[in-house]
Amino acid sequence: xxxxxxxxxxxxxxxxxxxxxxxxxxxxxxxxxxxxxxxxxxxxxxxxxxxxxxxxxxxxxxxxxxxxxxxxxxxxxxxxxxxxxxxxxxxxxxxxxxxxxxxxxxxxxxxxxxxxxxxxxxxxxxxxxxxxxxxxxxxxxxxxxxxxxxxxxxxxxxxxxxxxxxxxxxxxxxxxxxxxxxxxxxxxxxxxxxxxxxxxxxxxxxxxxxxxxxxxxxxxxxxxxxxxxxxxxxxxxxxxxxxxxxxxxxxxxxx
Amino acid sequence: xxxxxxxxxxxxxxxxxxxxxxxxxxxxxxxxxxxxxxxxxxxxxxxxxxxxxxxxxxxxxxxxxxxxxxxxxxxxxxxxxxxxxxxxxxxxxxxxxxxxxxxxxxxxxxxxxxxxxxxxxxxxxxxxxxxxxxxxxxxxxxxxxxxxxxxxxxxxxxxxxxxxxxxxxxxxxxxxxxxxxxxxxxxxxxxxxxxxxxxxxxxxxxxxxxxxxxxxxxxxxxxxxxxxxxxxxxxxxxxxxxxxxxxxxxxxxxxxxxxxxxxxxxxxxxxxxxxxxxxxxxxxxxxxxxxxxxxxxxxxxxxxxxxxxxxxxxx
Numbered sequence: 001x002x003x004x005x006x007x008x009x010x011x012x013x014x015x016x017x018x019x020x021x022x023x024x025x026x027x028x029x030x031x032x033x034x035x036x037x038x039x040x041x042x043x044x045x046x047x048x049x050x051x052x053x054x055x056x057x058x059x060x061x062x063x064x065x066x067x068x069x070x071x072x073x074x075x076x077x078x079x080x081x082x083x084x085x086x087x088x089x090x091x092x093x094x095x096x097x098x099x100x101x102x103x104x105x106x107x108x109x110x111x112x113x114x115x116x117x118x119x120x121x122x123x124x125x126x127x128x129x130x131x132x133x134x135x136x137x138x139x140x141x142x143x144x145x146x147x148x149x150x151x152x153x154x155x156x157x158x159x160x161x162x163x164x165x166x167x168x169x170x171x172x173x174x175x176x177x178x179x180x181x182x183x184x185x186x187x188x189x190x191x192x193x194x195x196x197x198x199x200x201x202x203x204x205x206x207x208x209x210x211x212x213x214x215x216x217x218x219x220x221x222x223x224x225x226x227x228x229x230x231x232x233x234x235x236x237x238x239x240x241x242x243x244x245x246x247x248x249x250x251x252x253x254x255x
Numbered sequence: 256x257x258x259x260x261x262x263x264x265x266x267x268x269x270x271x272x273x274x275x276x277x278x279x280x281x282x283x284x285x286x287x288x289x290x291x292x293x294x295x296x297x298x299x300x301x302x303x304x305x306x307x308x309x310x311x312x313x314x315x316x317x318x319x320x321x322x323x324x325x326x327x328x329x330x331x332x333x334x335x336x337x338x339x340x341x342x343x344x345x346x347x348x349x350x351x352x353x354x355x356x357x358x359x360x361x362x363x364x365x366x367x368x369x370x371x372x373x374x375x376x377x378x379x380x381x382x383x384x385x386x387x388x389x390x391x392x393x394x395x396x397x398x399x400x401x402x403x404x405x406x407x408x409x410x411x412x413x414x415x416x417x418x419x420x421x422x423x424x425x426x427x428x429x430x431x432x433x434x435x436x437x438x439x440x441x442x443x444x445x446x447x448x449x450x451x452x453x454x455x456x457x458x459x460x461x462x463x464x465x466x467x468x469x470x471x472x473x474x475x476x477x478x479x480x481x482x483x484x485x486x487x488x489x490x491x492x493x494x495x496x497x498x499x500x501x502x503x504x505x506x507x508x509x510x511x512x513x514x515x516x517x518x519x520x521x522x523x524x525x526x527x528x529x530x531x532x533x534x535x536x537x538x539x540x541x542x543x544x545x546x547x548x549x550x551x552x553x554x555x556x557x558x559x560x561x562x563x564x565x566x567x568x569x570x
Contacts, residue, residue, distance in 0.1 A: 014386040014387040014389055014522055015522065017390070017522075019389075025386075025389070025390055094353070095362070098357070123386055125365070125385065125503070125504075127349055128353040128356070128363060128365060131357065132354070132357040135354050135358060141322070143347075144346045144350070161345070162346060164440050164442045165440040166436050166438075167437050167440070168320060170433060170435070171433060184491070216361060216363075216397050217364065217395075217396060218394060219394050220394065220395055221391075221393035222390055224389065224391075225388060225389060225526075225529075227547075227548050229534060229548055229550045231546065231552065232550065232551050232552070233554060234553045235553070235554075235555070236554075236556075236559060236563070240553070241553075241560070241564055241567050242567055245564070245567050245568060251512075253454075253511040254478050254512055
């Protein structure tokens with residue numbers, strides 16, 4: 001029976017990011033969540049496990065507060081979790097995240113059949129960790145998958161490309177990155193949340209891991225993107241609708 | 256050896272990368288090499304559009320996927336030691352870029368939309384969007400090659416210039432690949448390309464049922480535009496095809512006029528319309544984020560407002 005790993009990232013909920021008065025990013029009122037795309041990855045790992053039997057394992061690298069995400073991942077149906085936690089793990093680049101995940105999977109998880117990652121993270125959306133992880137582990141990678149199945153020790157996946165779909169077969173173990181349309185992630189119930197507390201979850205400290213290399217990509221600036229608009233309001237009665245249309249005509253965007 | 260390498264899946268994208276590749280190469284005082292996986296008969300045209308060298312990749316077998324090129328590209332890169340590798344960020348291009356970067360121990364700027372070469376420090380500063388489009392991130396690569404994956408249509412195609420000279424060279428054959436393409440299901444009909452539309456009328460979760468998209472269609476017909484939607488409409492409800500979904504991970508539009516009907520204005524969607532000249536919105540929630548991104552907003556029930564608007568426009 002297969003062992004299926006789902007990787008996820010604990011990210012800032014981008015809906016709460018504000019633009020500060022001097023254009024800086026204001027994170028003061030943000031909340032955190034499992035990256036939306038990674039919820040699809042977790043769901044797919046759990047769905048395959050429920051179909052085929054076996055084990056679904058959640059793996060993440062993040063700041064210590066990501067332990068909330070570990071519990072969330074377990075309540076979404078994974079059976080166990082590995083969590084590399086450190087204050088510095090909030091700012092790893094894709095190559096460092098992939099190297100750390102590869103280390104956990106090799107040294108702690110051991111044998112596995114399939115790794116499922118989201119197509120990208122909800123925060124930086126570099127879309128690199130999945131393919132880099134596959135390269136680090138030396139296994140086949142199929143990205144942007146919208147349908148996945150395991151048949152006779154082969155992975156069969158529909159990859160979405162610009163011109164349509166490629167149906168691809170790969171020997172296991174393999175890695176897929178999944179698109180949001182692959183499934184609808186479940187919403188954990190109270191019972192799921194209670195069960196999650198009883199499932200095995202191992203936290204790994206930074207000093208228990210081999211040192212990963214320096215970041216290959218350096219962020220030299222991160223500022224709020226500018227979106228300056230007139231923000232003029234109109235009412236709903238006939239004269240206001242007419243004023244609205246006049247405004248559009250004045251801007252010459254409609255005839 | 257050095258240079259700027261470019262790789263794209265098709266002709267249009269190759270021309271876009273040639274354009275930016277040529278600009279960067281001129282600033283850095285180096286050459287441009289174009290890797291070609293198809294259209295080998297166009298090598299001379301690419302030379303006239305800025306390539307100093309064209310590297311011909313062998314054709315793929317029917318069952319091979321694009322990633323079969325990874326070993327040969329990496330081998331060649333190790334020999335030629337390019338300064339920069341630019342790839343077109345199609346689905347397969349992004350996959351290829353990340354895996355080549357892993358093998359070459361290189362940094363990669365995904366979704367790169369702008370470059371600035373700092374001649375003094377000899378660094379290439381690259382720009383991309385982050386946090387669903389709420390932020391602009393500037394990055395540099397620490398190791399060589401510097402890599403970037405550039406979305407299609409980010410740059411204009413390279414101009415033709417008669418009489419340029421360049422070399423054409425064939426790269427060695429491919430090893431067998433572990434991935435096997437067992438079927439290709441190509442799209443039958445070409446859906447409307449909304450990236451070039453002058454007017455875009457977009458629907459969001461505020462509409463109650465699929466039939467009501469007709470309200471948007473009526474507006475689009477009157478204004479000579481196209482309809483579009485937010486992600487839930489195409490991906491969760493499947494009321495419209497995904498080619499009409501605007502957003503950071505969908506289509507990015509640049510119309511004269513964008514109107515959102517029942518669109519709340521999630522940051523990812525707003526990122527897809529940021530280059531519209533005028534943005535307007537109709538939404539009954541006065542606190543909907545779309546109003547902060549809009550020039551003109553009508554706070555009201557779309558089922559009341561849109562028919563009135565259609566009547567006014569027909570006058």
